[in-house]
Amino acid sequence: MTNKFLVPLLSFTTFVIVGLCVWAFRDIRYFFLFTGIGITEFIVRSLVIKYPDKRQFLRLIVQAIIGGFLLFYLSLVIGVNFQYSEIIFDTAEGVVTGALIQAVIARVALPFLLGNAFCSRACWTGLFFELTNTKSCKKPVERNNYVSWAYLVIVSLLAVLIVVYYVNPAADEALRKVFIIGENIYVISTGFFLTFFLGSRAYCRLLCPFLTISGIFSPFSFFKVSPVEDANCTGCNQCTQACPMLIDVRQYVKEDKAIDHRQCILCERCISSCKHNAIKVDHNKRNR
Ligand code: SF4
Ligand code: SF4
Ligand code: SF4
Numbered sequence: 001m002t003n004k005f006l007v008p009l010l011s012f013t014t015f016v017i018v019g020l021c022v023w024a025f026r027d028i029r030y031f032f033l034f035t036g037i038g039i040t041e042f043i044v045r046s047l048v049i050k051y052p053d054k055r056q057f058l059r060l061i062v063q064a065i066i067g068g069f070l071l072f073y074l075s076l077v078i079g080v081n082f083q084y085s086e087i088i089f090d091t092a093e094g095v096v097t098g099a100l101i102q103a104v105i106a107r108v109a110l111p112f113l114l115g116n117a118f119c120s121r122a123c124w125t126g127l128f129f130e131l132t133n134t135k136s137c138k139k140p141v142e143r144n145n146y147v148s149w150a151y152l153v154i155v156s157l158l159a160v161l162i163v164v165y166y167v168n169p170a171a172d173e174a175l176r177k178v179f180i181i182g183e184n185i186y187v188i189s190t191g192f193f194l195t196f197f198l199g200s201r202a203y204c205r206l207l208c209p210f211l212t213i214s215g216i217f218s219p220f221s222f223f224k225v226s227p228v229e230d231a232n233c234t235g236c237n238q239c240t241q242a243c244p245m246l247i248d249v250r251q252y253v254k255e256d257k258a259i260d261h262r263q264c265i266l267c268e269r270c271i272s273s274c275k276h277n278a279i280k281v282d283h284n285k286r287n288r
Contacts, residue, residue: 010222
């Protein structure tokens with residue numbers, strides 16, 4: 001049986017190691033940042049073990065703390081833009097900044113440990129989209145990989161064009177803040193609008209470039225939402241109905257498979273919704 005504290009301990013250790021590595025590469029502020037995230041995640045995951053019925057409340061607290069810190073302090077005060085456009089601005093200029101570091105860690109490295117958990121623990125736009133969870137139109141539109149990759153290419157090209165033909169907004173403090181605020185308004189309003197017509201969390205499911213990237217690696221995650229051994233599943237479908245990413249969780253439980261869906265954001269809503277304790281976060285049992 002997996003030790004109850006394995007997930008919190010491993011995630012804490014990972015964040016500290018990441019902080020040390022980035023400190024060696026950049027500066028000590030990143031060590032404090034990642035260690036702070038690790039401590040927050042450890043405390044809250046440990047509290048969930050004691051108070052499992054408060055799982056969602058505690059997760060939203062984590063998301064508010066980490067997401068709020070990234071947006072209000074690091075982005076708006078310090079001026080590090082963590083958004084997708086900034087990554088392209090930086091790359092086009094050939095410079096390595098916080099946005100690029102954050103993207104590589106959160107979207108390439110972390111998915112091998114905790115899948116797309118960044119989306120349900122740290123993304124501040126995700127915090128807004130919590131309001132649209134499972135708010136579905138009558139016929140939600142399924143993700144189409146061609147569309148999501150086309151979107152990623154289009155926004156990347158637009159960002160490159162801005163840098164080449166206009167100015168690198170990353171080089172100008174005032175302009176950078178305009179981009180941070182403008183892009184947030186665009187993503188959040190587009191997300192609300194699309195959800196109304198295309199189903200729960202439509203921006204996340206159908207377009208978000210971050211999820212398109214991390215979704216490549218998340219099926220290989222060490223930890224996944226998985227059925228417990230000898231799950232007492234009644235087929236009530238509550239887990240599927242609770243899933244904001246419209247994943248058929250019940251089918252995974254029925255087949256006794258860990259959820260290796262590219263869009264699982266490890267929000268654990270399916271776990272909270274299951275009255276029979278048939279699902280939990282566990283180490284990878286995909287092939288058991
Ligand atoms: S899919 Fe994109 S917008 Fe949605 S929570 Fe993840 S990073 Fe944030
Ligand atoms: S909520 Fe639990 S019991 Fe109901 S279908 Fe899902 S896993 Fe089975
Ligand atoms: S499968 Fe469960 S953990 Fe994954 S997104 Fe759906 S509700 Fe969240």
